[in-house]
Amino acid sequence: MKDQTKVIAALLVGAAAGAAIGLLLAPESGSELREDIADYVNDLFEKAKNQAKTTSDNVKDYAGNAVDRAKNYGNDVVDRAKSKFNDLVGDAEDYRDDAVDTARSKAKDYTENAKDKVKSTANDWNNSIQQA
Template structure:
């Protein structure tokens, strides 16, 4: 009996959704407190620290902008390649469709010619039978 209760408790614990906002808030609060303590106990002047923070933030911003620009360029290049490939496929399909149409027309003309020849042969044979 206790075994079944243990399984129910274990099942209920594993099936509950965990709220991930609390650890994130705790992490951010810890980072903020650490930054404040670091600034308070830093051996440098405040202006030097602010300058370093500003320079680091600018560097990170520039790096992020460069990466975003690189991703945009890659997407643009991929888009151009896909457009070129699409155009190439469309041209090939059109070419094959024209070839198929030309072949169909040729076969129809050939069938008409053979039908005309057979018709003339039948007519000639019928004339021989009636005249002959």
């Protein structure tokens, strides 16, 4: 049972006990006593109503704050995920660019070697033909 519910229950039990003792010990007439008890009970219900309103407002505030905290946490998680994703995409682009650069360099080297071999072979044939 929540603390506020316990307080309200204790107030109601105390009010009933007070009313019973008041009836037993009252030196006033019945109509005055009934009026005093009615006033006391009305005050007690008013206090209970105010306490319930305060509790309701506190619960609404707490729930609103909890929702805000949850939204903020969710947004933080999404932002971190986006950041991590962007980092991974950047890393992948860097690896791709490195691979393209390496492939171009290797292709250039192979092309140069092939040209050199073709020239050398052509020169060798040329020399062979001229000596024949």
